[in-house]
Amino acid sequence: MSQATPQHIAFVGKEVNVMLGFRGELMRELAAKGHKVYAFAIDYDTSSELKIREMGFIPVRFSLNGYSANPFSDLLTLWQLYRAFKKHRISMSFCYFAKPAIFGTLAAWAARVPQRIAKIEGLGRPFTEGKHGLTVKMRVIKKVQCWLFRLALPRSTALIVLNQDDKKDLKEQCKVDMPNTVVLGGIGVCLEQFKCSPVPVTPLTFVFVGRLLNEKGIRYFLDVAERVKAKHPEALFKVVGGATTAHGVSLPELKQYVKRGVIDYVGHVDNVVPYIESSSVFVLPSYYREGLPRSTQEALAIGRPVITTDGPGCKDTVEHGVNGYRVPRHDTNALENAVLNMVNHPDKLQSMGYASRAMAEQRFNVRDVNRRLLNVLNL
Incomplete structure (x- = not known):
């Protein structure tokens, strides 16, 4: 041709x-x-x-x-x-x-x-x-x-x-x-649209962005948020994405977590950039058969440390210990430990964020x- x-x-x-x-x-x-x-x-x-x-x-x-x-x-x-x-x-x-x-x-x-x-x-x-x-x-x-x-x-x-x-x-x-x-x-992702910015650490905020499907790990995120908030009430957890009634978390369920002060629920948004920019760490505990999650690539470009799983696609977005942490799928204890590591060592987050941006520039432009x-x- x-x-x-x-x-x-x-x-x-x-x-x-x-x-x-x-x-x-x-x-x-x-x-x-x-x-x-x-x-x-x-x-x-x-x-x-x-x-x-x-x-x-x-x-x-x-x-x-x-x-x-x-x-x-x-x-x-x-x-x-x-x-x-x-x-x-x-x-x-x-x-x-x-x-x-x-x-x-x-x-x-x-x-x-x-x-x-x-x-x-x-x-x-x-x-x-x-x-x-x-x-x-x-x-x-x-x-x-x-x-x-x-x-x-x-x-x-x-x-x-x-x-x-x-x-x-x-x-x-x-x-x-x-x-x-x-x-x-x-x-x-477009690196001009998803610009790198410094990692905010006060307050330390963990964000989940995506479809609120069980397979995307939303229930694991909520579970760990509740555990960590009990130990570190100053840590914030944010959920961005539309609620669902099939294969996921419903709006009434989310409202219960909001009522207990576990999460801040944003809902569906057309532009995720401000919500990732205002967060410290991007979390995707997915066990879905991902290709390579677009939402994680966006977080990398903005320069955010990432916690995700060792599943196909997800594992390709994190160099463990460098720009974030990989945890086994379905392992809420490992996920909690990764979150606590970030809470206890906020001084590491900025260098991890820069490593994320470098990965985006090298592989996801x-x-x-x-x-x-x-x-x-x-x-």
Whole structure:
């Protein structure tokens, strides 16, 4: 494919805001090079369509049914994408997250799209083991998803994963044989947007930012916050993210922690920067099958020490003892000890924060990441 020839490029994901937040820089760069960029998403409304058009992209709606195992729903998704790829004469598909990567790649292959990029940003809930392993339902879903990976991913022209564990598990657990696999690392952040600032230590504040899902470790964070507050009432704990009723912590539960003075609950915000800047330490006790958490990359860029787990993706964001601490998944005692270490040694936090920023500059600069992506895309 000639680098000089303008391409019709389809970005196929889920939510519009996630696409713009995580893929926007790359999409703008491609549009600036003269390529026609199509933004495929499932939640368009009049406002978001207008926003996409103002940015120079072309919005395309399609339907996708989350973790549903309904074959008719999946076939509808496949048909919609196939027709859209044909209609818009797509010459390159860039499909990210598990289901879009599966059905987008299959549709692109059927539509004879020349370049088909599949990007797996973490293996997700079917590969996420709780304290007692996978439920029977999730074991079945995992088998189905592995079968779909085997069907779809070899039909991509390149597969991108964010960490070595995902590459290993796709090959060993799902039996996906993909010679053209690129381990990208994080998707990167804009270092100008997430600027480094000194670590505030008075009061010492620990922040959790993300979806308030059990797998993200929110319950472990709350448990440890309660323990540490009993010993060090001056320490503050902040939760930033929307409450949920499925697979996570509900608003009434959070209000009980607020009432007892354990946490300050902020809720969902569009801009996390002020909340990370006003915190001392970023905490993500996740056991979810992450790709490489974007929220942690943002905290690194702002220059915050990080406490996270030894799980896939998470472990790639911390050099233990240098810019933070890694703890075993599901181990609240180890998590508490890491938090107490920060409380008892606030003098270490600034040097840890600088080490975090250095890691962000070396490994998670979105411009460097996009340069690598453009090489993979041959654009």
